[in-house]
Amino acid sequence: SGHVQLPSPQNVTLLSKDFDMILTWTPGEGSPPDVTYTVRYKSQERMDKWIKVPHCKNIHRTSCNLTCVLPNFFVKVWARVKAVSGGFQSPWVESQFKEYHLDVELAPPVLNVNVTENLIHVKASFPFATCVESLPWMYDLNLWEAGSEDKKQYERNFRKNTVTIDTTAFRGSYCLSARSSFQSIDFKYSKFSQPLCVLLNHKG
Numbered sequence: 001s002g003h004v005q006l007p008s009p010q011n012v013t014l015l016s017k018d019f020d021m022i023l024t025w026t027p028g029e030g031s032p033p034d035v036t037y038t039v040r041y042k043s044q045e046r047m048d049k050w051i052k053v054p055h056c057k058n059i060h061r062t063s064c065n066l067t068c069v070l071p072n073f074f075v076k077v078w079a080r081v082k083a084v085s086g087g088f089q090s091p092w093v094e095s096q097f098k099e100y101h102l103d104v105e106l107a108p109p110v111l112n113v114n115v116t117e118n119l120i121h122v123k124a125s126f127p128f129a130t131c132v133e134s135l136p137w138m139y140d141l142n143l144w145e146a147g148s149e150d151k152k153q154y155e156r157n158f159r160k161n162t163v164t165i166d167t168t169a170f171r172g173s174y175c176l177s178a179r180s181s182f183q184s185i186d187f188k189y190s191k192f193s194q195p196l197c198v199l200l201n202h203k204g
Helices: none
Strands: 010-017 020-026 036-043 046-052 063-065 076-085 110-115 119-125 138-145 152-158 163-166 172-183 187-189 196-200
Touching: 010 076, 020 036, 020 076, 110 172, 110 196, 119 138, 119 172, 152 163
Parallel strands: none
Antiparallel strands: 010 020, 020 063, 036 046, 036 076, 110 119, 119 163, 138 152, 138 172, 172 187, 172 196
16 A cells, blocks of 8 residues: 555664663664654563553664563563654564563672771672662672782672671781672672772771
8 A cells, every 4th residue: 555664673682781671773774864663562471462661652762671661570571662753663573582580680789898997898789770679689799908819708698788897807908899699590690890999907
């Protein structure tokens, strides 16, 4: 009937990055400059229903953060996207599936270090959305003397727990680094954070 179709979005990928589940895509070749995109998702709980994502309707950007719309972090989800311009639209293009709990990719925590006379208090904060706060995130902490390879490990600390280290016997510069961890089927880890170094028991 002479109906013109818009080019479909390309490289449609559901990816896990730094605690977030994000759908990304690239514009179809020859897309008009005013093209917008609309995203929907479905989950294993209801395979027959594609659900609207209110913050990803007629958007100009080429990604949509789905983390906090997922109905359940323990089931597979799929997402799809279509291009819209004027009265025209492209066909929907569907991603592969992901499951947050199994596929989540962690970012290193940010360390907050408080040095008192003979103690170091270490807190970790995590760069994740509040909707996933209830999951059992943990962190591993390493401490070592600057220049040494010998690292003392404090493993599997619940994310809200402060690690307190007695530094009475320490002299000089010591470094700390941490990684996020999470147990799905086996343990998952982020990379370690950039070392943070402090001077201990420095007289003078």
